Amino acid sequence: xxxxxxxxxxxxxxxxxxxxxALRMAGNDSGKLNLVHVVEPVAGAxxxxxxxxxxGELQQEAxxxxxxxxxxLSKELGIPAExxxxxxxxxxxxxxxxxxxxxxxxxxxxxxxxxxxxxLLGSTxxxxxxxxxxxxxxxxxxxESD
Numbered sequence: 001x002x003x004x005x006x007x008x009x010x011x012x013x014x015x016x017x018x019x020x021x022a023l024r025m026a027g028n029d030s031g032k033l034n035l036v037h038v039v040e041p042v043a044g045a046x047x048x049x050x051x052x053x054x055x056g057e058l059q060q061e062a063x064x065x066x067x068x069x070x071x072x073l074s075k076e077l078g079i080p081a082e083x084x085x086x087x088x089x090x091x092x093x094x095x096x097x098x099x100x101x102x103x104x105x106x107x108x109x110x111x112x113x114x115x116x117x118x119x120l121l122g123s124t125x126x127x128x129x130x131x132x133x134x135x136x137x138x139x140x141x142x143x144e145s146d
Contacts, residue, residue: 002032004034005034009073010037010110011066014142015110030077034104037066040091066086099132106136107132110125
């Protein structure tokens with residue numbers, strides 16, 4: 001039985017399925033779960049045209065929105081506030097880093113089961129797996145074309 005599970009969520013419709021699998025691993029004890037959502041930096045994804053906007057403000061809005069959603073989810077599940085995390089950065093690196101920091105014995109993350117070029121480029125789940133220092137459960141949540 002796992003005692004300290006890090007559940008990486010993307011706040012999509014797949015989140016409930018990922019959490020349900022993590023709860024089963026925890027013997028339905030939500031107190032064993034840690035939720036994490038990683039917000040990717042806005043600036044790196046856009047061309048110079050967007051710099052006319054206030055990137056810092058956009059980034060803070062994205063973080064605040066994610067924090068609200070993660071806190072609401074954790075409250076609904078009975079997960080203590082100190083076990084919820086909203087981070088900024090590269091998702092895979094932040095998830096692995098947090099797992100080490102909190103001494104997680106497992107990570108649960110969703111996977112779309114990509115194939116072809118998407119495998120070569122790597123998904124977040126694959127990037128988390130490579131370099132993780134604990135067990136990793138990838139929950140198949142279907143592909144965007146399913």
